[in-house]
Amino acid sequence: MKLIYEGVDIWPSVSVNACVHEMNASGRSDTLVIRFNDTKGLWSKWNPVKGEKVELVEGAARTGKMFVSGIEPENGLFTLRAMSMPLSGENINNRSWESIGFLQLGQDIAKRHGLDFAYYGVKDQIYPYLSQNGMTDFEFYLQRCQLEGCGMLIFDGKLIVYDERYIEGLEPTATLEIGEDGVFEYFDNSALSYGSAEVVSGKYKGTFTAPNGGNASRVLRPRNPINCTSNGEAMRYAKNLLRAANKDSYTGTIKKSLLLGYAAASLINIKTAKASTWDGPVFITKARHDYIKGETKLFFRKLLEGY
Secondary structure (H helix, E strand, C coil): CEEEECCEECHHHCEEEEEEEEEECCCCCCEEEEEEECCCCHHHHHCCCCCCEEEEEECCEECCCEEEEEEEEECCEEEEEEECCCHHHHCEEEEEEEEEEHHHHHHHHHHHCCCEEEEECCCCCEEEEEEEEEEEHHHHHHHHHHHCCEEEEEECCEEEEEEHHHHHCCCCCCEEEECCCCEEEEEECHHHCCCEEEEEECCEEEEEECCCCCCCCCEECCCCCCCCCCHHHHHHHHHHHHHHHHCCCEEEEEEEECCCCCCCCCEEEEEECCCHHHCEEEEEEEEEEECCCCEEEEEEEECCCCC
8 A cells, every 4th residue: 555645655654543535426525534653743743734745545546636634643643634625625716707618617617726627428508607606616616517417526636527417327337246244225315305396597497397206296496596598598407406406315325345446426236135126226426445444335326317
């Protein structure tokens, strides 16, 4: 294993007693927490600084470039926290744009924070006018992603946007069998789902009804106003907001010995010995790898069909 801090592998020089890497499919930065013995106060003497770069590598698995966000010396221990988002992503901004595309907006935000930009299966959209008021750049762009049915993540110095339906249409990357050596839980949240969504913006209105289930008595209406320039745009937003609200209707978790080949925002097939109704493709929403305990916990959801 390698722990590369500002280009230097420090793993042989430290005694690590906790090391957890958490990957998220969308909406939250990946995190890395490492705790090691520091009875001689070596790390305090090295004077680590927030924003410096760190990366964990274990064989083919890697956290990618991450940025130190927390430094905590305490009682002979030293805890280092890092995240995939640059620290500049916490800054609140106020900006506006005229006639800008969804992808161009992502490229601009990525560049502003020293990141590259990549997208998968995304259909570009042009906005006559956009206004960002009192929000961080990534929080603002995440809202646009949800309106367009997309997920957003930051990995290894890159802002990545993907169309959720596109990813869900790909072939699963692997099959994971859950036997006696694993812990499996599933949750039925469908009672909280919505039967339809409605977006109203001045004279424009769009509604979308869930084609496969949903609680017909529950109508999703956004609390905050959404600016629309046509009925078609309002309908597109209604459809994607309904997807965002309903996609976690059926979720689950798997805990097994370390599974380094599994990452968030990917599809796998699962086969369970005691819950065969869950067999088939699922979307990984979070992957938590605990390197010291030697275990992985995967959080997943069933695919949302029809929209």
